[in-house]
Amino acid sequence: DAGVIQSPRHEVTEMGQEVTLRCKPISGHDYLFWYRQTMMRGLELLIYFNNNVPIDDSGMPEDRFSAKMPNASFSTLKIQPSEPRDSAVYFCASSFWDGYTEAFFGQGTRLTVV
């Protein structure tokens, strides 16, 4: 398996633009997580899905952030409109949570909003 795949790896956008981050989890994993990493706040869980259904989105900072998982192999995190303070590395992770398996992380998307 290729692991968790995220795209793009880097994104530079202007303030006010819409940004869409993409994630392909490991096949068969039924949990998908979106994290944001910043120097100030470390790793924050934004939202997670189980079997494509959003379970807990309490970490989503504002209504400008939204996430979807239309099927088991694809998820998006959208920011509209983007602001400079959204600049961060966004990680997607997936897992079975079968009592033996850890969460696997993607390479991340480094977002810069100018």
Added chain:
Amino acid sequence: AQSVSQHNHHVILSEAASLELGCNYSYGGTVNLFWYVQYPGQHLQLLLKYFSGDPLVKGIKGFEAEFIKSKFSFNLRKPSVQWSDTAEYFCAVKVVREYKLSFGAGTTVTVRA
């Protein structure tokens, strides 16, 4: 509030020195515990994990960690570090039958050659 605490923000040491990074959590109940490593510019990779059984867990690259339930701790150790161990280290906790994986703030380890 439930939390994961890592005692050191930045650790600097020389090659061949021993390393110990502290991690404490405040969750009640049964937990799964993890240490992840993030090399500069890369994603998080698993070093080791504890789900059950022997509280002394051995991971990759010579790392080990000990789960002490009475102290709510899961400290990471390596007897002799190498320059290539320079990275950020994250402790993470998941409560059994819950699904959220919570991370500590991370410890940056710098190993000087």
